[in-house]
Amino acid sequence: MKKPEVSYVRNGDVSLAYQVVGSRSHDLLLVSGFVSNLEYAWEYPSLSRFLSGLAEMSRLILTDRRGSGLSDRFREAPPQETMLRDLEIVLDEVGSAKATLFGLWDGCETSILFAATHPERVSSLILFTASAAQKPAEDYPWAWSDEYWEEWLASIRDGWGTRAWVVKNARWMGPGMLDSPDELERWIAYTRLAASPSSAEAVMRNSSDTDIRGILPFVRTPTLVLHRVGDRIEPIEAGRYVAARMPDARLVELPGDDGIPWIGDTAAVLHEIRTFLGERVQHPSSDRRLATILFTDIVGSTQRAAMLGDAGWGELLGEHHRRVREELERFEGVEIDTAGDGFLVTFDGPARAVRCARAIGERVRDLGIEIRAGVHVGEIEHVAKDIRGIAVHIGARVASLAGPGEILVSSTVRDLVAGSGLTFEDAGEHELKGVPDRWRLYRVIG
Structure with missing residues (x-):
């Protein structure tokens, strides 16, 4: 196949490289991990054959994520919500209203989050070597420990791109390549051209702090989970975990131990993808989606209203609302409801919601006002201009526990903002009125 032309689209001041290959009616977006280089991919025979196989069954959309390949580089990896916006911009640029997302390695997390946040843009999901978390938990014991992660990150920092490092790690990433010089x-060459040592370390450090276990049940998109039983990048238990917790997922366990799809039995991988795409599964229409929910209210509002009187309080409240709405516009929040002195707002990403809450607190402080805020990520349902769902109740309960000038977030928020620069301290476990279980909350401190 002739090497396709590379094009660029910008998200703000960052240029994103992309290619479009094939002319089938079904769009397939490959959401690769950070090991990616569009130019060299077509000079890499086994990868070129794999991509050509995908292009025979779809209109294949390829992109180098920011920080990798031909896209602009960075030293600090961005949070997932930035990566989701990048994908949205690429899909818009190529005129794709709806596509199958094929997540590969750490691209699986991005694909899952995109499908949960923008279900109307995703017809189906394909995941290869998927995982839900990178640190061990009671129901996820096979993930790497903190100590192992630090050793791995240090090895990337000191050895990424060197022959010795790549050969050593090929033994578990793709042992099949050791039989072919x-x-x-x-x-x-591909790893060297994909990322620098510092950008590789930054991406992997972000990945180590990301946990999407709580998001999986909200992804109703038809999903094919492909995992080789001997995979050493992510053990087969990870693929089984992901498939078992997604409502419409099917797991196919493939023979082999290569964690790279174009090495080993590539024909089996392409066969499963072709069969899945041929099923023409339809994602049932729904107004449910993943969203970040922000609640704010004024601390001590009743006493302040009594002190100022109706006219004075009305004037102060009007100025408070004006300033809050300016910050909502700046951070792309959607105002859902205003009840008295409080706001209910949704965002596409948790980092923006937290930063917006912090900015609101700063904007209204010179009015003599302190706010409290709570942030949660969960599934909501749009009903006319309102939203409903247990996530809304959780967000309200989180906000009610915050003190003056305090922003509290759920553990789901904390798990999804790796790379944002936000810092938290543990605020303990709490019972949330009317909500099952105990919830660990975190206080925003920077």
């Missing part, structure tokens, strides 16, 4: 040489 040419394949190994191509993989060495």
Whole structure:
């Protein structure tokens, strides 16, 4: 296949490289991990054949994520919500209203979050070597420990791109390449051209702090989970976990131990994808989606209203509302409701919601006002201009526990903002009135 042209689209001041290959009616967006380079991919024989196979069954959309390949580089990896916006911009640029997302490695997390946040844009999901978390938990014991992660990150910092490092790690990433000197040489070049040591470390450090276990039940998109049983990048238990917790997912366990789809039995991978796409599964229409919910209200509003009187309080409240709405516009929040002195707002990403809450607190402080705020990520349902769902109740309960000038967030928020620069301290476990279980909350401190 002739090497396709590379094009660029910008998200703000960041240029994102992309290609479109094939002319089938079904769009397939490959959401690769950070090991990606659009130019070299077509000079890498086994990868080129794999991409050509995908293009035969779809209009294949390829992109180098920011920080990788031909897209602009960085030293600090961005949070997931920025990556979601990048994908949205690429899809808009190529005129794709709805596509199948094919997540590969750490691109699986991004694909899952995109499908949960923008279900109307995703017809189906394909996940290869998927995982839901990178640190161990009671129901996820096979993930790497903090100590192992630090050793791994140090090895990336000191060895990424060197022949010795790549050969050593090929033994578990893609052992099949060790039997082919040419394949190994191509993989060495691909990793070097995909990312620098600092950007590779930054992406992997973000990945180590990301946990999407709580998001999986909200993804109703038809999903094919492909995982090789001997995979050493992510054990087969990770693929089974993801598939078991997604409502419309099917797991196919493939033979082999290569964590790279174009190495090993590539024909089996392409066959499963072709069969899945041929099923033409339809995602049932729904107004449910993943959203970040922000609640704010004024601390001590009743006493302040009594002290100022109706006219004075009305004037102060009007100025408060004006300033809050300016910040909502700046951070792309959607105002859902205003009850008295409080706001209910939704966002596409949790980092923006937290930053907006912090900005609101600063904007109204010179009015002699302190606010409290709570942020949660969960599934909501749009009903006319309102939203409903247990996530709304959780967000309200989180906000009610915050003190003056305080922003509290759920653990789901904390798990999704890796790379945002936000910092938190543990605020303990709490019972939320009317909500099952105990919830660990975190206080925003920077």
